[in-house]
Amino acid sequence: MKHLMLPAVLLVATSVSALAQTATTPAVAPKEANPAAPVQGANSFTEAQAKERIEKAGFSSVSGLKKDANGIWQGTATKSGMPTTVMLDFQGNVVSK
Numbered sequence: 001m002k003h004l005m006l007p008a009v010l011l012v013a014t015s016v017s018a019l020a021q022t023a024t025t026p027a028v029a030p031k032e033a034n035p036a037a038p039v040q041g042a043n044s045f046t047e048a049q050a051k052e053r054i055e056k057a058g059f060s061s062v063s064g065l066k067k068d069a070n071g072i073w074q075g076t077a078t079k080s081g082m083p084t085t086v087m088l089d090f091q092g093n094v095v096s097k
Helices: 002-024 047-056
Strands: 060-067 073-079 082-088 094-096
Touching: 047 060, 047 073, 047 082
Parallel strands: none
Antiparallel strands: 060 073, 073 082, 082 094
16 A cells, blocks of 8 residues: 555646646747737847748738838738738737738
């Protein structure tokens, strides 16, 4: 009986620890869209990083990227076959209009 007790205690302790880490780890929390995007601020994304981030958001044919005075990258892109203006703020929010 003593031999079964230690493995059971370890199993419970490990499970509780893993559960606690999953619930509090920000890396696994879903990113919520910022309704105020694009947000003005000092933008440290390079043009290549901005293009990559916009493409990862589902846009293609990203071109004409320029960072404006508010720190927002703006350019043109295509999504679902439709051309659109696209913006990327310093927080990484991608917005189209």
